[in-house]
Amino acid sequence: MSIYFDHAATTPCSKSVVDAMQPYFSEKFGNPSSIYKLGREAKEALCTARHKAQELLGAEKPGEILFTSGATESNNLAIKGVAFYASQKIGIKPHIITSSIEHHCVLDSVKYLADNFGFEITFLSVDKEGRVNPEDVAESIKENTVLISVMYGNNEVGTIEPIIEIGKIIKNAKDKRLKANDQTPLVFHTDAVQAFQYFDCNIERLNVDLLSLTAHKFYGPKGVGLLYVKRGTKLLPQQQGGAQERNWRAGTENVPYIVGMVQAMEEAAKIREKSEKEISEITDYLIERITKEIPDVTLLGPADVKKRLPHIAAFLFRRVEGESILINLDMLGIAASSGSACTSGSLEPSHVTSAMGFSDLDAHGAVRFSVGKLNKKSDVDELMKHLPKIIEKLRAMSPIK
Amino acid sequence: MRSIQTIQANQTRLKGAKMADLYNEKVMDHFMHPRNVGTIENADGIGEVGNPTCGDIMKLFIKVDTRSAKNDKKKEEEYISDIKFQTFGCGAAVATSSMVTEMMIGHTIDEAEKLTNAEVAKELGGLPPIKMHCSNLAASALHEAIKDYKSKQK
Numbered sequence A: 001m002s003i004y005f006d007h008a009a010t011t012p013c014s015k016s017v018v019d020a021m022q023p024y025f026s027e028k029f030g031n032p033s034s035i036y037k038l039g040r041e042a043k044e045a046l047c048t049a050r051h052k053a054q055e056l057l058g059a060e061k062p063g064e065i066l067f068t069s070g071a072t073e074s075n076n077l078a079i080k081g082v083a084f085y086a087s088q089k090i091g092i093k094p095h096i097i098t099s100s101i102e103h104h105c106v107l108d109s110v111k112y113l114a115d116n117f118g119f120e121i122t123f124l125s126v127d128k129e130g131r132v133n134p135e136d137v138a139e140s141i142k143e144n145t146v147l148i149s150v151m152y153g154n155n156e157v158g159t160i161e162p163i164i165e166i167g168k169i170i171k172n173a174k175d176k177r178l179k180a181n182d183q184t185p186l187v188f189h190t191d192a193v194q195a196f197q198y199f200d201c202n203i204e205r206l207n208v209d210l211l212s213l214t215a216h217k218f219y220g221p222k223g224v225g226l227l228y229v230k231r232g233t234k235l236l237p238q239q240q241g242g243a244q245e246r247n248w249r250a251g252t253e254n255v256p257y258i259v260g261m262v263q264a265m266e267e268a269a270k271i272r273e274k275s276e277k278e279i280s281e282i283t284d285y286l287i288e289r290i291t292k293e294i295p296d297v298t299l300l301g302p303a304d305v306k307k308r309l310p311h312i313a314a315f316l317f318r319r320v321e322g323e324s325i326l327i328n329l330d331m332l333g334i335a336a337s338s339g340s341a342c343t344s345g346s347l348e349p350s351h352v353t354s355a356m357g358f359s360d361l362d363a364h365g366a367v368r369f370s371v372g373k374l375n376k377k378s379d380v381d382e383l384m385k386h387l388p389k390i391i392e393k394l395r396a397m398s399p400i401k
Numbered sequence B: 001m002r003s004i005q006t007i008q009a010n011q012t013r014l015k016g017a018k019m020a021d022l023y024n025e026k027v028m029d030h031f032m033h034p035r036n037v038g039t040i041e042n043a044d045g046i047g048e049v050g051n052p053t054c055g056d057i058m059k060l061f062i063k064v065d066t067r068s069a070k071n072d073k074k075k076e077e078e079y080i081s082d083i084k085f086q087t088f089g090c091g092a093a094v095a096t097s098s099m100v101t102e103m104m105i106g107h108t109i110d111e112a113e114k115l116t117n118a119e120v121a122k123e124l125g126g127l128p129p130i131k132m133h134c135s136n137l138a139a140s141a142l143h144e145a146i147k148d149y150k151s152k153q154k
Helices: A015-021 A037-057 A071-090 A104-117 A134-140 A163-179 A255-270 A272-293 A322-331 A351-355 A377-396 B004-015 B025-032 B091-104 B109-114 B117-123 B129-153
Strands: A065-068 A095-099 A120-124 A145-149 A187-191 A210-214 A225-229 A297-299 A312-317 A366-370 B045-051 B056-068 B076-088
Touching (some): A071 A145, A104 A120, A134 A163, A255 A272, A322 B025, B056 B091, B076 B091, B109 B129, B117 B129
Parallel strands (some): A095 A145, A145 A187
Antiparallel strands (some): A210 A225, A297 A312, A312 A366, B045 B056
16 A cells, blocks of 8 residues: 655656756756757747746746756755845845744745854744734734745644735735835745645735745656846855856756646646645544544644645644654555654754644644645545554554543 | 774764764654653652753662572572653653663663763764764763662662
8 A cells, every 4th residue: 555645845757857867867858058959949948938937826927937956956946046135236134034933945045144154043932723823924014024924834734824914914014115206126025835836826816026936846856946037136045157047047057847837837736726726625534533433633734625735734643753653654654754753863853833722742642744745635544544553553653631 | 084984984974964963763652652651659769950050850760679680590680670750851862761770671770870871872872963962961860870879879
């Protein structure tokens, strides 16, 4: 038996993506910067990909799409790029606002800036369902704020953040600065990694200046992503050594992977409504069965399905520890993940459950199931043949009553 | 420059590894089929260690009896006649708890007091460095149980 309930961690490449990538490995393998035919062919593929990505995000110009090695790089570039432009080119000590439940590549980037350069950071709190209050954003903006970074959908618990409302607040703040002739930039970045597959990430709709994506969450290859950069947004490049990506990100472009990513983006965007419906059906069924059949379980994130990502269902199983559950599931061929300390490589519980107000003890019992193309409804039935017994066995072993 | 021996030793260690290079077969056996799970009513000593932040909590129960000493029939020694555990924790936490009980049942209090976490980990065939703190907890739970027993004797 092999059941994969970890699509939020990564997804397999679809066949059409692999087929689209194939020619660029050994046939059309040219370097897009080369002047001869092979190079020009590769450049054309790159340009086509960029145009397609531009369309899919509703960007004004293709040059607003920067290709990167993934969302980790995109997030690092967004945060450090904006912050260092402000400190080095404008000469202000930047203030950054972000949420306390961002992915580690956002949190660690801002902490790196705080610890090593003394930049100011505000970590917005979230409510019990993991939601940021847009009013908190408004209240936190001050004269040296240059960047606000809030993710579109949380990867651990599936909460959808109010990006559109936050975007409006930031737009108002930007207009205020313009009126007062204040040139200090105010940039809105969103990590849309988990959301792109299910929601329209049109940058006008979201009112964002920067947006990060990574291909391997929506059936594209690992190792490639993009950063949308609105025209006029200034970044200090973080990788030197070539004029690629309009001098903002040096390095020979990874043509096959970029082509693969955009193919995956197109496919994902085409079937968005269908995906949302089909996937949420399975996820909702999983939520229903677990909450009904296993006692002492809490569904993490919003109870309202409209406020959660269609594919993520994370639970706190009280009195048992996450890794123990995962090992038992793995022995049966079922893959899932956990934010417990034991699986994260650190000894602390997940920062997301902590931010949502759950105790350290409860947080260790967190398990996340994330649904995708590899799942059918019967996978939930198979899971539920075993999960209640696993939880019972582990609870019998637990000193916590 | 790593020696050939180190490289070979590492490869041997990894050969037995399943579960994402994390746990070897012996650890997995103790996790999936833990020995001596449970409680002892009117236990002679109870030791509880761990903390919610790191996510491991172990509770060890011991029953202590006396018998004639192995090397001197005229003397008497205290030994662990029964031992049970309850654990909230990861694979290593459960496995080390189970291993401690398997190692120490029938042993004297003196021997149990001297048990180190390194010995527990060794008996399990090794643990990933990040999981070594679990073996600390297992040995500590045992020592706490003995402390509890001794304090009750006063």
